[in-house]
Amino acid sequence: MLDLKLIRENPKEIERRLQRRDPAISLGKLLEYDEERRKIIGHVEEKKSLRNKVSEQVGKLKREKKDAEAQKVIAEMGQLADEIKALDNKLAQLETQMKDILDRLPNLPHPSVPVSQNKFDQKILRIHKEKPNFSFEPKTHLELAETFGMLDFPRAAKIAGSRFPLYRGWGALLEMGLIQFMFKYQVEKNGYTPMIPPYLGNEESFYASSQFPKFREQVYEIPEDKLFINPTAEIVLCNVHRDEILEADQLPINYAGYTACFRREAGTYGEEERGLIRMHQFNKVELFKFTKPEESYAEHEKMCEDAEDILKELGIHYRAALLPSCDMGLAAAKTIDLEVWIPSQNRYYEVSSVSNCEDFQARRGNIRYRPGKDAKPQFVHTLNGSGLATSRLFIAIIENNQQPDGSVVIPEPLRDYVGADRLKP
């Protein structure tokens, strides 16, 4: 959430900056409501002040046993209570309307973010390794998985429906190995604190991380218990320190959290997205940081490198891309995507999205820190990044490592977990 005060003080500038993301954004209504709200606050507080004074007087009279006089004063109060109630209602209504607008406004893009309304206008920052060259027609991950009995989509569909995975055999071992390898790597090599958070969260948590209200329809819901199923550990990890005041020397806090992730993916489909590309359920190791504002961009770079470490260790060709203004998530001020090469589709797919949300989530979740001994608490900056999402990584690994003889070489770091160096048909 943006700071309303900031909007009020520089409406034109903020609007211009928001329009870099979406030219349709306008702050007119919000400012209008805000002005009316402040006017009403003036009135209602004046009346409340009067009410408080009179009430105090009544109390005094009653104590002095001047009941008759007290009754008279009470009668004089007349409709004051009703007026206050009416104004309070109007105020609540205005505030709801403002919140509706404010809750859906995205974060301000960082100055380094390319301004474009075309999501393909990303800036390629780095490319690691060469595109693999195959002397044969590379098989798709579905074909490979079939050969090795790694995935069983028909039965997964029978159990849960389409777009749910059933890993089996080598597939299950590889998937589990990947998770363990990534989790352990971020903890041991990059110093993150390992976390296994709840897979379900409440309304407040989803609001604080900015998933709600705008992206509610992407989330599975359990209405009887008013709980929602984790679509990314970003949400649950963000809420670890909700409504807390952290000490400056605790920061930065670095968490690596493993969860399964569940997304409804309503309205998304496509021939390209067959197999494991876009699932209702997938596994992810998520990196999350709470930092001081002045350190967040350095930490953003670091987090990106931490995620890239995994791809380097696995020896996969990938690129890091700075997203243009139109393509970032609501809370992000700056996002770098890591995209792996998928040979069978001759294109890159996102396996990680590393974002600096600055104080956008912290403001909603009231996550603060104390900069100095006597200093006032300030909002922290929050950062999140996949480190990484497995199902697409799974595809990249088996497709990129297939050999002319039809076998698949298991990357060195995963061999102990899988219990094999190579899968043979």
Added chain:
RNA sequence: GGAGGGGUACUCAAGCGGUCGAAGAGGACGGAUUGCUAAUCCGUUGUAGGGGCUUCACCUCUACCGUGGGUUCAAAUCCCACCCCCUCCGCCA
């Protein structure tokens, strides 16, 4: 799921219709004293939103005692609903 207890400021905790933004203790901070440490004494110690004034000072008002409603001239205090925590029972990986 059933029964009981409880949620008050940084922490603990009193208050159960008016003088309560809230006693007391601890902590933290500032000061005094001090050979060091400790102890003692004095003082300070919330957040948010309006307005004044104008800016990083200050004054003033309003709101906040788990959350949301209600009663009342007046609610931390009474009523209703909900949430969370603890104990016991039941169930259970």
